[in-house]
Amino acid sequence: MTQPPRRPPRRYEYETDGAGIYVRSFATIRAEADLSKVPADAEKVAVRMIHACGQTDLGRDLVVHPGLVAAARGALRAGAPILTDAHMVASGVTRSRLPAGNEVLCLLRDPRVPALAEAWGTTRSAAAVSLWGDRLDGAVVAIGNAPTALFHLLELLDAGAPRPAAVIGVPVGFIGAAESKDALAAHPMGIPHLVVRGRRGGSAMAASAVNALAQERE
């Protein structure tokens, strides 16, 4: 452009104050959503997840382990990495909210992934989870895309992989998503978790949960 941009004349009536939009959004959610099933310390997490998807009935499907918030907050403050299955989740994590400059890691494009997926007869998303290796120890895991990544994680844990501090399990979709989240919620190790039952989920929900856990302030 040859000229600096100019503000166009206002033609519509709408809220333009970023902070005000957040405040009014969260107030609308609290007025409409039934969050009675959510642990008290997870209320802000639920509100931010509803904000990310625009659906106040999300609380119906949200299951938050009673130890999830304390475990995830503690791990993040102590510098734990955030491990995720999708670059969109990593992109949605607001770095300025992270309490310890925490690493946000998605290994889906690691050069080892295609060959591992083929050799193992699984998806690239699942193979990439295996590459987390020892970084799983005490990490906050956020799975927002692939049911196969979540199933693979549970199988790694069963095989003796290091234990993460908390698992946000919100893969989305029609094939395996609901089942993978049920499996996480029922997993015998009882790792602190958050799931959205059923088909709903996705990278925005996963990132919003991480963002709410990273900082108490809204």
Next chain:
Amino acid sequence: MTQPPRRPPRRYEYETDGAGIYVRSFATIRAEADLSKVPADAEKVAVRMIHACGQTDLGRDLVVHPGLVAAARGALRAGAPILTDAHMVASGVTRSRLPAGNEVLCLLRDPRVPALAEAWGTTRSAAAVSLWGDRLDGAVVAIGNAPTALFHLLELLDAGAPRPAAVIGVPVGFIGAAESKDALAAHPMGIPHLVVRGRRGGSAMAASAVNALAQERE
């Protein structure tokens, strides 16, 4: 890690073939979703958007301009850039599906943005839209986060900005989202558009629409 990763023993029954997951997902969507309101050439776009959010009732709120698919496909084949309000949308665009190595551009972190937003009394998302400048001409716009970005775009067009080829308008949320999408659908210039009425929307939906428009093949 000191050792190459091993595939953990399979503990759960689930589909692990990536291509098979897509095929079965899309078949489930087509069996369940009512897409009778969607233009015939936009059926794959609707299916992919439903896939992204896990909700087969999305067709109820989906409004696709009759010229949208042809305009967006033609523009992308001709090398048009994809302009978006959110890095998550840009992150969700599958580069290998783009027909002409199209540029995917989000200017939210442009160093000029904070000062413009403050001077204009608007959000950073809206200010960043002004920086698209002449690149708007013939572009495919995908707004998946901020209602203010969509309102600002319409105001720019009213003020004589170059005309994009197509606008995917799916901001999400509680304050201004529904209104901004109604405004796009009612805009007098009649630019080919796609909106999801109401509060639903988001970066995954926006990216999935772009991905479906980029390639006919599923």
